[in-house]
Amino acid sequence: MLGGAGILLTASPALAAEVSYKTECIPPSISGLPPVQGTTKVLVTAPAEAKVGDEVEVVWKTVQAASKNPDVLDLDKDTVKPTGTIRIGGAGSGTLSMEGPRQNPPIKKNSPMVLPDMKGKLKLDKAGEITLTPDKYTINVSKPLSTDTKCSPKETVGAAATIKVTDGGGTTGSGGTTSSGGSTSSGGTTASGGSTTTSGGSTTTSGGGTTASGGSSGGGGGPSDFPGKEVAVKLSCVSPGPKAVTSKVSISARKSGGSYELTVKTAKGVMTSPAPLPKGALKPSMAVRIGGADSGKVTVRGPANPAPVAAGEMVSLTDMTGTYKPGASGKATLSPGDLTITVTLGGSDIVIPCKVQGTSPVSLELDTTKQAGGVVGGSGDSGGSGGGDDLAHTGADDTGALRALALVAGTVILLGGAVFTFTPWARLRR
Known part of the structure; x- marks a missing residue:
């Protein structure tokens, strides 16, 4: 009943794993800054086990951003907002869109960026083990002008979390997942949250x-x-x-x-x-x-x-x-x-x-x-x-x-x- 009502479920204790990867960040073109080469460290939290039909919450915690606030201006409180993408692999495929609130402490010049946690909800539609791998992310700052800094991996990133999805009877098999809140998936399945999937390729x-x-x-x-x-x-x-x-x-x-x-x-x-x-x-x-x-x-x-x-x-x-x-x-x-x-x-x-x-x-x-x-x-x-x-x-x-x-x-x-x-x-x- 809870699953049918769209209630967020975590069938087993959440597991977290930290991964780090080489990252290139592209500052906004109006800044005149060159691309930044750095290391991103991410902690992904998700349930260890769940059942088909569950909607689970995935949390992206940025332990270390690849770039810092340059030695120009201090950033005010609650001016930083991150968005990102997690790749779904293993028995599933597609992407899960992650989003964080515009929330941060004041950040001084030439100091590490402090990003709020990003969250996304993932609808599980088939049994199997799926992997969650952090991918690209964007940092938006709202003052004094609005621009985005876009960061993307420059090496293969390891999976940060795995969810074992059962069909209700305890068995696992191959399958995919669909997700709500901006994710995409393969196999033509319908994303939770009301998005539609249509077939064909003509307009x-x-x-x-x-x-x-x-x-x-x-x-x-x-x-x-x-x-x-x-x-x-x-x-x-x-x-x-x-x-x-x-x-x-x-x-x-x-x-x-x-x-x-x-x-x-x-x-x-x-x-x-x-x-x-x-x-x-x-x-x-x-x-x-x-x-x-x-x-x-x-x-x-x-x-x-x-x-x-x-x-x-x-x-x-x-x-x-x-x-x-x-x-x-x-x-x-x-x-x-x-x-x-x-x-x-x-x-x-x-x-x-x-x-x-x-x-x-x-x-x-x-x-x-x-x-x-x-x-x-x-x-x-x-x-x-x-x-x-x-x-x-x-x-x-x-x-x-x-x-x-x-x-x-x-x-x-x-x-x-x-x-x-x-x-x-x-x-x-x-």
Whole structure:
């Protein structure tokens, strides 16, 4: 009865094992820091034994992060949030998404990163022994700017925990697992927490967008990649932005458990800069509109421009990313929404909102299953890669690379004039 109600079960005492592995961490591009080579030490805790149908909790404790807070700025309390991935092996396959709270003590400059524990829930659907192996992880820091430091293994990592899954009669055999909260699994099984698995590999177009009835498979299981259709969107921007602009936009999705990782691409070279822009000065974000069976908005963000832009040079917006957690079951539509361009110069932000004019065409349609805390009736905020209002401070011990947050150095040269001249639609078609 407890299992059927989705109650977390631990059929036997939890076991923990620590593993260490060589890791490369990539600081945010706007920091100017080089990649960090270090060692990650992780303690994974999970039940030693469980039964088919149980939903167990897995805990990732970071004993040592591969990078530290560089000698630039102190990190305030409760500004650090980790997310990560555990690979499922042995009798099972797939991945389990892990997430920790934004919780940490104050961290001084040039000090080890202190990360809160990450947790994930794993649904066991077949008998056998499964292994849990820590994999890549991301560290997000929310102040003074939002950025991510992404860390990944550079050697084979050993299993940190094993769960013996029985079929209720005490026997074990081969089988796989499915997990809730963002994990994927092979064999086309359905993830706990309401995510759906569909078969096939084709896509169809409905209502002007791409219907995600198939897509490419990840891990040998159900579809995970859903490319969106490129659509034209008309926008009207607030001064000092242009009065009107039309751009091509596409929204694509990658399935992650019951949620979808979104990527929004705009046309390349849609604007020119009337004045020089330093590296890291321009960041885009968009409120993707959710319709059909679901409703609300999902914020996607892009990293800052990776290279300086000369006066008169064409400017392209970076790809924007975010997470869509369905708030309803059925066919949900995703359409481009309002765009925001933020220019940071001389320590000041120039925010240029651009509103969608008329009907926003559908770029993608997804078959969704309602998730707890989904987007229905409101807005989701993913804090996508490299966007938002915070700066990641994990990285190498390079004391000069982030001095005074160099991305905001320089003169405010855009105030009082038009910021961008957008390329006419005829040029976009060419």
